[in-house]
Amino acid sequence: MDFKRLKYFQTVVEEGAISSAARRIPLAQPALSRQLLLLEDEVGTTLLTRSRHGVRLTAAGESFYRDTRRLLGEFEQAKRNARRIADG
Amino acid sequence: MDFKRLKYFQTVVEEGAISSAARRIPLAQPALSRQLLLLEDEVGTTLLTRSRHGVRLTAAGESFYRDTRRLLGEFEQAKRNARRIADG
């Protein structure tokens, strides 16, 4: 599991569609679609419902989105903490 | 950044040496050494001091070890939360 995959998921949720998220990342749409399927496979449940108009979070997806958004922030903080201690 | 890389770091800290951590993971010693260098590069600071007897955490490494150990637990919890909501 790469943090990259979680960031992709965050972007898709924020954009409400895989296509526009792919443009924003940037990444080809099929590559992003695959990354989301792999993420759902690793988590073990469906996180998004797909439709003609884009994607919507499932209840499980809502939970996972909140949890991982916090997590990504904490990881950045962990790196900052380490650098701050090292640099003085 | 892969979670795998953080888990490798955890194991190295617990073992106190790259060589024994590599046996435990399992992974070839050079591969593990490279992963640690890549991790330090991504974090932006030295996390371990190397010696003939193994490795020791720097002050920055201590901080990063604590932070990421917590993070890894929280990630597992995030997955469990999602599955619980989906299944239950």
Add this chain to the structure above:
DNA sequence: CAATGTTACGATACACGTAATCATA
């Protein structure tokens, strides 16, 4: 048929293992 998402497939990048090298008690 237009805008979305997925599947197929070939090319590239990254992580691995083996072998060689460096460092130190």
Add this chain to the structure above:
DNA sequence: TATGATTACGTGTATCGTAACATTG
């Protein structure tokens, strides 16, 4: 010279982009 870490290099797997296909308002 024995133990532990790093560098070099070839190989395999995973990710990417392009192209083709599927779905639906």
